[in-house]
Amino acid sequence: EPEVTQTPSHQVTQMGQEVILRCVPISNHLYFYWYRQILGQKVEFLVSFYNNEISEKSEIFDDQFSVERPDGSNFTLKIRSTKLEDSAMYFCASSEALVRVGYEQYFGPGTRLTVT
Amino acid sequence: RKEVEQDPGPFNVPEGATVAFNCTYSNSASQSFFWYRQDCRKEPKLLMSVYSSGNEDGRFTAQLNRASQYISLLIRDSKLSDSATYLCVVINSGYSTLTFGKGTMLLVSP
Numbered sequence: 001e002p003e004v005t006q007t008p009s010h011q012v013t014q015m016g017q018e019v020i021l022r023c024v025p026i027s028n029h030l031y032f033y034w035y036r037q038i039l040g041q042k043v044e045f046l047v048s049f050y051n052n053e054i055s056e057k058s059e060i061f062d063d064q065f066s067v068e069r070p071d072g073s074n075f076t077l078k079i080r081s082t083k084l085e086d087s088a089m090y091f092c093a094s095s096e097a098l099v100r101v102g103y104e105q106y107f108g109p110g111t112r113l114t115v116t
Numbered sequence: 117r118k119e120v121e122q123d124p125g126p127f128n129v130p131e132g133a134t135v136a137f138n139c140t141y142s143n144s145a146s147q148s149f150f151w152y153r154q155d156c157r158k159e160p161k162l163l164m165s166v167y168s169s170g171n172e173d174g175r176f177t178a179q180l181n182r183a184s185q186y187i188s189l190l191i192r193d194s195k196l197s198d199s200a201t202y203l204c205v206v207i208n209s210g211y212s213t214l215t216f217g218k219g220t221m222l223l224v225s226p
Binding site: 035041042043044045056089091104105107108110112 | 154157158159160161162203212213214215216217218219
């Protein structure tokens, strides 16, 4: 069964450093997403991406964040200057079409980001 | 007011029990509804979509009440493997992204 993959599974970084989280969405999917989940909190939407551009973003997704699909298979989330409060699990997701009943978003296993 | 509210639990039930969770949503324009399941430190996985007329999938039944803006999930004949956090998820009209509740934890004991 096709699946979304993410690397690394765990990333430890120092405050102020840049990190890049990588995702490989399911190959025939056209819509890509990043969510985050701070420990003990709910899953929160960050950004969606379609046709090589951002289609929606939340207020969490400020100038410190950027996304890219550099090579047609990878989908990356960059945090330019990490803060302690960026520590969270980051989930990548993809869907074949705009998500609604009948069109599921498939989630990757997540990257746990720890900022020290 | 939170967009999607759930009782965090935990709900502790014995194997074989029937358990029900409710979820309320604040945006009356919400258009699509789902229940996801999340195991500890794992990704959310779709359990079932929620149709306007209600729907059943094996031991799981989902109901939607648009007038009262709540969604329910009923689990019959609970199994140990049902232990997880159940996430209520909505899509708001005009958007394609998922809005999650904080989840309800279910613990099924032998």
